[in-house]
Amino acid sequence: MTTAPDHVTLTQIARMAWTGRAAAATWRRRYDDFPSSVGGTSDSPLFERTAAEAWLRAHDRLPAFTTPTQDERAGARLTGLQLVRALVPGILAGAFVDTYEEEAPEDARAALALLRGYAEGADTLTEVVPLVLELGYLTASGLVTVNQYDRSRVDAWLTAQTQTAETAARDSVDDIGASADVAAVDVAQIAAEALWVPDRDALYEQHADRTARRLWAETHAAKDTSRVHYEVALAAGWLAAHVLTPALGGSAQRIDQHLEALARQIIDQPGDR
Numbered sequence: 001m002t003t004a005p006d007h008v009t010l011t012q013i014a015r016m017a018w019t020g021r022a023a024a025a026t027w028r029r030r031y032d033d034f035p036s037s038v039g040g041t042s043d044s045p046l047f048e049r050t051a052a053e054a055w056l057r058a059h060d061r062l063p064a065f066t067t068p069t070q071d072e073r074a075g076a077r078l079t080g081l082q083l084v085r086a087l088v089p090g091i092l093a094g095a096f097v098d099t100y101e102e103e104a105p106e107d108a109r110a111a112l113a114l115l116r117g118y119a120e121g122a123d124t125l126t127e128v129v130p131l132v133l134e135l136g137y138l139t140a141s142g143l144v145t146v147n148q149y150d151r152s153r154v155d156a157w158l159t160a161q162t163q164t165a166e167t168a169a170r171d172s173v174d175d176i177g178a179s180a181d182v183a184a185v186d187v188a189q190i191a192a193e194a195l196w197v198p199d200r201d202a203l204y205e206q207h208a209d210r211t212a213r214r215l216w217a218e219t220h221a222a223k224d225t226s227r228v229h230y231e232v233a234l235a236a237g238w239l240a241a242h243v244l245t246p247a248l249g250g251s252a253q254r255i256d257q258h259l260e261a262l263a264r265q266i267i268d269q270p271g272d273r
Contacts, residue, residue: 007039007046016053017061018213019220031059061220065212067205068130074266076130079118080138081263083237084244086111088255091245097238098177112234119230124219125212128229132184133211135236136191137200142243143188144195154192161185161239176222180231183218184239187211 008016014024028034035055037045056062068076086108090100101112122128140154147153165181172178190210194200219228248255 006049008049008052009040009044009046013047013052013056017056018063018216019061027059027061063125063212063216065125065129065209065216067208068126072126072130073134073204074269076127076134077266078263079131080134080237080240081259081266082111083115083135083233084138084241085256085259087237087241088245088252091238091241092250092252097234098174100238115233116230119233120226122226122229124215124225124229128219128233129208129212129215131233132187132215132236133191133208135184135233135240136187136211137194138240139188139236139243140192140195142240142247143192145247146243151196154195158185158189158192162189176224176227177231177235179218179221180228180235183214183232184235186214187236188239190214 010024010028011021014021017024033055035047035051038048040046053062086104087097087100089095089105089108090097090103093103095103101109104112119128143154143157147157162182162185165178165185169175169178169182190207194203194207197203215232218232219225222228244258245255248258
């Protein structure tokens with residue numbers, strides 16, 4: 001159906017909010033202040049675009065995402081490296097992510113406590129998205145080493161990981177934790193596309209936008225946004241540590257040196273200022 005520029009359908013309203021038509025239809029039924037239709041049919045009503053935008057904005061459902069700056073990306077990388085460093089001992093010990101915080105060494109527990117505090121006040125689009133995407137890039141860099149730069153093997157590993165995470169999510173009683181595992185793999189798949197192009201930065205804006213849409217849906221489907229932030233970052237960090245550990249020969253010293261070198265490289269780079 002063709003619509004006038006000043007009119008939108010439920011599907012278009014859903015796209016404005018980075019969600020599906022079913023969600024927009026639910027809002028229409030649930031909220032008395034949802035805009036009234038101004039035309040169309042009962043199956044495909046039309047709404048004034050300005051009224052729809054105002055309603056989405058008033059209900060905090062209109063994402064305002066801008067691509068992170070170089071400095072913001074650098075900060076996200078450093079936070080991600082710190083998180084991975086805290087998780088590596090758990091990978092080496094064969095621990096499980098859902099119990100690791102209680103069993104971790106003291107410095108790792110401190111880092112995870114900082115992550116939990118960070119998650120409580122973090123903004124999904126400006127802080128969590130850059131962090132999780134940078135962790136996805138770390139995962140991708142480990143995958144390409146483990147799989148000897150074989151794209152088909154990298155793709156097969158990610159596909160298998162997705163299937164495993166989705167199966168576990170269906171059987172899990174912890175919806176947030178299980179869903180976070182799926183989201184982490186989804187972002188790693190987005191990031192892995194950069195493995196096969198000469199300039200990763202050329203894809204960053206696209207990757208950031210796709211990650212933002214993925215995590216926006218994740219957080220807005222849950223009541224406890226802080227926990228979603230924490231679980232998604234933790235899952236992405238665990239996945240990165242899980243891949244980097246064998247990529248660096250399972251040596252704690254070698255892994256630590258690699259992460260330190262990456263951090264130093266970031267710190268020494270000129271920023272936006």
